[in-house]
Amino acid sequence: MKKTILITWWTGYIWSHGVVAFEQAGYKTVIVDNLVNSSKTSLEGIKKILGYQVDFFELDLRNKDALREVFQKYDFDGVLHFAGLKSPGESQKEALYYFDNNIWGSMSLFEVMNEFWVKKIVFSSSANTYSTQNNPPIKETDIQDTTNPYGTTKLLIEKILRDLSNCNAFQVVNLRYFNPIWAHSSGNIWEEPEWIPNNLFPFIFKVLTGELKELSVYGDDYKTIDGTGIRDYIDVVDLIDAHLKAYKLLETQKENIWYNEVFNVGTWQWLSVLQAIQAVEKVVGKKVNYKIVDRREGDIPISYCDTTKINNRLWFQAQVSLEKSIENMWRFYTHNQK
Ligand code: UD1
Numbered sequence: 001m002k003k004t005i006l007i008t009w010w011t012g013y014i015w016s017h018g019v020v021a022f023e024q025a026g027y028k029t030v031i032v033d034n035l036v037n038s039s040k041t042s043l044e045g046i047k048k049i050l051g052y053q054v055d056f057f058e059l060d061l062r063n064k065d066a067l068r069e070v071f072q073k074y075d076f077d078g079v080l081h082f083a084g085l086k087s088p089g090e091s092q093k094e095a096l097y098y099f100d101n102n103i104w105g106s107m108s109l110f111e112v113m114n115e116f117w118v119k120k121i122v123f124s125s126s127a128n129t130y131s132t133q134n135n136p137p138i139k140e141t142d143i144q145d146t147t148n149p150y151g152t153t154k155l156l157i158e159k160i161l162r163d164l165s166n167c168n169a170f171q172v173v174n175l176r177y178f179n180p181i182w183a184h185s186s187g188n189i190w191e192e193p194e195w196i197p198n199n200l201f202p203f204i205f206k207v208l209t210g211e212l213k214e215l216s217v218y219g220d221d222y223k224t225i226d227g228t229g230i231r232d233y234i235d236v237v238d239l240i241d242a243h244l245k246a247y248k249l250l251e252t253q254k255e256n257i258w259y260n261e262v263f264n265v266g267t268w269q270w271l272s273v274l275q276a277i278q279a280v281e282k283v284v285g286k287k288v289n290y291k292i293v294d295r296r297e298g299d300i301p302i303s304y305c306d307t308t309k310i311n312n313r314l315w316f317q318a319q320v321s322l323e324k325s326i327e328n329m330w331r332f333y334t335h336n337q338k
Pocket residue numbers: 086087088089126127128177178179180198199200201203215216217218219228229230231273296298299303
């Protein structure tokens with residue numbers, strides 16, 4: 001019989017891929033989402049790929065009673081917990097809103113999981129939980145500290161889960177994402193942010209399609225190869241593969257015995273902003289209109305991770321080349337042009 005997994009999914013883009021990957025790997029998935037930052041259109045995309053509809057419930061995790069009803073309907077084996085607001089910039093303006101959503105939403109989920117004796121959980125954490133004092137490549141053992149409320153919510157939830165492992169026999173894998181970039185090669189899953197994107201790649205593509213005039217490159221005076229910021233970009237297909245492997249790791253653990261593990265999820269390949277622009281220009285064959293402006297407040301110069309632990313323990317290795325990611329993203333942006 002198929003194992004059933006609950007996916008908490010407030011922002012959609014990553015978990016559309018996750019749902020497809022877990023269904024294709026033989027699990028039954030059930031999605032809960034309050035649709036604050038996403039829409040049901042990704043469900044249509046998922047249906048086109050899978051050929052059937054997945055079970056979906058529109059609910060807010062903080063609504064414990066509604067959540068209980070879902071837990072009553074299914075015999076969940078475990079949970080993939082992605083739900084949460086995810087913009088560091090926004091979180092600085094809306095700290096209490098972030099704490100309320102991310103912390104209380106998670107607390108309510110953990111409480112209901114515990115009531116129904118569902119203990120396995122893969123938690124989507126973030127590179128935002130690392131202190132800016134660390135020297136890249138960042139290791140899992142490096143110092144954790146945060147610079148914004150979003151990061152603080154992720155760090156606190158990691159700590160809560162650590163205690164729930166100790167006290168309530170939760171079995172936990174925390175995945176600290178570096179910079180996910182996303183598009184699905186089928187062309188069917190896509191969730192276009194309605195607002196002007198903050199992230200580099202979506203911005204570059206919107207400039208290329210003519211929707212935005214030019215890209216602002218935030219600073220060229222960092223101590224990096226060309227003065228621009230360096231990041232570790234990981235394709236969403238690889239990111240989801242890490243989740244599948246993380247879940248399988250949980251399945252190898254003895255029932256009712258606590259477990260808590262953490263992995264960086266990145267590629268260890270770093271890329272500057274100018275290198276990213278050049279890579280896109282090469283694949284797409286068009287020039288990106290950009291100008292150098294001042295540094296963006298709160299940006300760190302260099303962020304990339306040491307992937308030794310996830311490579312060795314989960315046998316995980318990022319597979320999708322940057323060129324392939326760019327091709328897929330470009331297909332989406334042109335596919336979505338009216
Ligand atoms: C942001 C989030 C982080 C999230 C990550 C991936 C912040 C502080 N952090 O990180 O939590 O995990 O996205 O979703 O927002 N850049 C430009 N021009 C632009 C946009 C970006 O030059 O218009 C530069 C940035 O200065 C940076 C690099 O591109 O050097 C990547 O930026 P971005 O995609 O926003 O990611 P992060 O800042 O790493």
